[in-house]
Amino acid sequence: IIIKILMGDFVLNKLKYVLDIGSSTLRLMAVARISGQSRIIAEEDILYDGFMDGEFLSVDELDEVLSHILDRMTSKMRRPIKALVVGVPSEFCICVCKRISRKFVDLHKITQSDILNLYQNNLNFGDSEEYSVINYSPIQFTLDDNHTTMSPVGMKSTTLIMDASFILAKKSFLTLMTEKFNSLGVETVDFISTALGQAMACERVSDTNRPIAVVDIGHITSSVCVYKGEGLALLTSFSMGGGHISSDIMQVLSMGFKEAELIKRKVILTVESEKNEYYEVCTRGNLIKAPINITNQIVRSRIEMIAKIVADILGMDEVFKGIDIYLTGDGIANFKGAKSILKDFTGLNVYEYKIPFDNSKDKFQTAKTGLASLAEIVV
Numbered sequence: 001i002i003i004k005i006l007m008g009d010f011v012l013n014k015l016k017y018v019l020d021i022g023s024s025t026l027r028l029m030a031v032a033r034i035s036g037q038s039r040i041i042a043e044e045d046i047l048y049d050g051f052m053d054g055e056f057l058s059v060d061e062l063d064e065v066l067s068h069i070l071d072r073m074t075s076k077m078r079r080p081i082k083a084l085v086v087g088v089p090s091e092f093c094i095c096v097c098k099r100i101s102r103k104f105v106d107l108h109k110i111t112q113s114d115i116l117n118l119y120q121n122n123l124n125f126g127d128s129e130e131y132s133v134i135n136y137s138p139i140q141f142t143l144d145d146n147h148t149t150m151s152p153v154g155m156k157s158t159t160l161i162m163d164a165s166f167i168l169a170k171k172s173f174l175t176l177m178t179e180k181f182n183s184l185g186v187e188t189v190d191f192i193s194t195a196l197g198q199a200m201a202c203e204r205v206s207d208t209n210r211p212i213a214v215v216d217i218g219h220i221t222s223s224v225c226v227y228k229g230e231g232l233a234l235l236t237s238f239s240m241g242g243g244h245i246s247s248d249i250m251q252v253l254s255m256g257f258k259e260a261e262l263i264k265r266k267v268i269l270t271v272e273s274e275k276n277e278y279y280e281v282c283t284r285g286n287l288i289k290a291p292i293n294i295t296n297q298i299v300r301s302r303i304e305m306i307a308k309i310v311a312d313i314l315g316m317d318e319v320f321k322g323i324d325i326y327l328t329g330d331g332i333a334n335f336k337g338a339k340s341i342l343k344d345f346t347g348l349n350v351y352e353y354k355i356p357f358d359n360s361k362d363k364f365q366t367a368k369t370g371l372a373s374l375a376e377i378v379v
Contacts, residue, residue, distance in 0.1 A: 015041075017073065018085045018375045020194065020368045023050040023241065024219035027365075028069045030077055031372045038372045044072045052220055052239045054091045054170070062180060070184055082187045087194035087371040088134060090216075090223035092173040095235035097139065098122060101161040110143075110152045110160060118162050131168035134191045135378065137231030139163040150229055165231030167193040195235055197374030198367050199227035202326050202353050213323050214353065215310055215342070216367065217331030219243040222306065224313045226320060234320070238309055242331030245302045252298055253290050259283060263290045267299050269337025300341065303332050307345035314346060326353035333364045 020027040030042040049057040143157035211228040220243045226234035250260040266279040273292035332338040339350045354363040
């Protein structure tokens with residue numbers, strides 16, 4: 001009722017519903033366009049088993065959690081959800097970069113239709129049985145005399161070369177999500193890349209025209225992408241994250257996973273401790289203690305493993321030399337000292353990427369704001 005009074009029926013009828021599929025949490029958002037900006041006016045989240053290595057850990061569980069989160073949002077907004085935009089996680093995607101060119105007979109004034117035709121003629125990818133294109137974006141355009149630009153429309157040239165980024169998603173993922181939501185009464189399901197939305201939002205926050213790397217370390221999966229121009233020049237993922245740190249603490253210090261999670265939240269890697277100093281948490285009436293020096297070593301060791309993977313990924317191509325890293329996600333970004341470890345291993349500048357003006361526990365959940373913005377642009 002409060003939402004209806006604040007927003008009005010017109011805005012509510014124009015809402016877009018966007019699903020962020022994290023490696024441990026599903027988050028459903030109601031997004032409105034207000035004063036030219038995307039605003040999340042309502043959201044619901046639910047924990048689930050997640051995914052790893054490009055597969056859901058419990059497909060059967062999805063029916064229940066998807067139904068539950070839809071029901072909760074429907075109840076909150078007091079209207080059925082007939083159309084939904086699903087963010088596809090990096091583990092279910094690949095990125096393909098192509099150079100596409102066209103020659104004109106005479107000096108030609110470039111139009112938007114010329115650019116669209118370049119895309120449309122290169123969407124089949126050999127009619128792949130495994131993947132379908134969900135997003136495509138320009139990295140840069142090159143005209144006569146090697147003049148590069150991001151805005152060729154209206155310019156005159158005899159050649160038009162486009163470096164383009166295509167993001168493809170697994171057909172099995174697209175089919176699974178479409179079938180499950182159709183069975184729950186959602187008539188239209190569209191798909192966009194979570195990493196692309198996240199990177200586009202980061203580029204606006206970073207306020208730079210240079211390529212940037214967005215490193216999103218999640219609970220059990222993580223992703224690395226490089227944003228250049230208006231598209232992704234690199235997209236990859238790996239199955240490691242903050243949940244592995246909790247598991248390490250649990251095994252080495254012989255405690256339960258929940259207790260390890262609580263201890264993990266206390267960790268400050270920049271602290272120099274004495275032998276007999278402890279992190280302490282109280283849960284269900286029990287005092288849990290963990291030696292600071294040993295716990296820090298455990299956490300640091302796992303973060304160093306993650307940092308090495310990131311360094312190897314960004315070190316694959318000289319093009320990414322000197323690139324800035326923007327660290328986000330709840331996996332390691334909350335640890336004081338994590339940025340320094342990542343910087344030491346990559347040799348690159350590392351910055352925090354969080355939701356602007358948000359100092360809550362969800363400040364590094366930047367996937368949701370990126371998806372909200374991208375859904376408004378492309379769907």
